[in-house]
Amino acid sequence: NAGVTQTPKFQVLKTGQSMTLQCAQDMNHNSMYWYRQDPGMGLRLIYYSASEGTTDKGEVPNGYNVSRLNKREFSLRLESAAPSQTSVYFCASRGETVTYEQYFGPGTRLTVT
Amino acid sequence: GENVEQHPSTLSVQEGDSAVIKCTYSDSASNYFPWYKQELGKRPQLIIDIRSNVGEKKDQRIAVTLNKTAKHFSLHITETQPEDSAVYFCAARAFSGGATNKLIFGTGTLLAVQP
Numbered sequence: 100n101a102g103v104t105q106t107p108k109f110q111v112l113k114t115g116q117s118m119t120l121q122c123a124q125d126m127n128h129n130s131m132y133w134y135r136q137d138p139g140m141g142l143r144l145i146y147y148s149a150s151e152g153t154t155d156k157g158e159v160p161n162g163y164n165v166s167r168l169n170k171r172e173f174s175l176r177l178e179s180a181a182p183s184q185t186s187v188y189f190c191a192s193r194g195e196t197v198t199y200e201q202y203f204g205p206g207t208r209l210t211v212t
Numbered sequence: 213g214e215n216v217e218q219h220p221s222t223l224s225v226q227e228g229d230s231a232v233i234k235c236t237y238s239d240s241a242s243n244y245f246p247w248y249k250q251e252l253g254k255r256p257q258l259i260i261d262i263r264s265n266v267g268e269k270k271d272q273r274i275a276v277t278l279n280k281t282a283k284h285f286s287l288h289i290t291e292t293q294p295e296d297s298a299v300y301f302c303a304a305r306a307f308s309g310g311a312t313n314k315l316i317f318g319t320g321t322l323l324a325v326q327p
Contacts (some may be wrong), residue, residue, distance in 0.1 A: 130313050132314075133216075134317075139221070139320075140319060141218075141318055141319040142256065142301060142313060142317040144315075144316075146314060148316060149313045157314065158213075193313070199246070199315075200246065200258050200261070201246075201258075201315060202257040203256050203257070204255060205254075205255050206255055
């Protein structure tokens, strides 16, 4: 099992450009999440999806959109990138067993100039 | 909204000493409190968690304690080793607004274990 995978690993964008961050999991998990990590700010939830076909806003959704393409895949789109979106982005997933553990992907380091 | 405060933001200890990281949470309905370890350039990984029906949980050199009345929980690492050096995040399961699938994370503690 690959667990949670993310592409790309690194990306540099110019202000105003758009891009989509991809996330996939092979653990048959229902719930998936997108976080951003900034120095001194911890992990902040952008959007999450409790099941295929549903998405909800987290703490910092402005400037982002998401798509739960199927049970495996959850993508994050920046329509018009801004320097404030420079961050490390993590995708995570969680199963519906007794544990509430979230499994994280390796992250995408995004720089917006 | 829900909030998790974590202290200290940085912690330096000598190898072999103990380290304690403390968190407080705001949502009295929270019932699950995980701790994640993130090594430099790596993904966060769960190291221990505790549910609200338990006051303490241990796993070898790490332990977590929970005081539901005070809404505090703490991570204790004994006999620290250089490989314990990392950023540690606490989190609490969020319930407000009917969305029970979320974790609210603290801002992290950078632990440095000096050999």
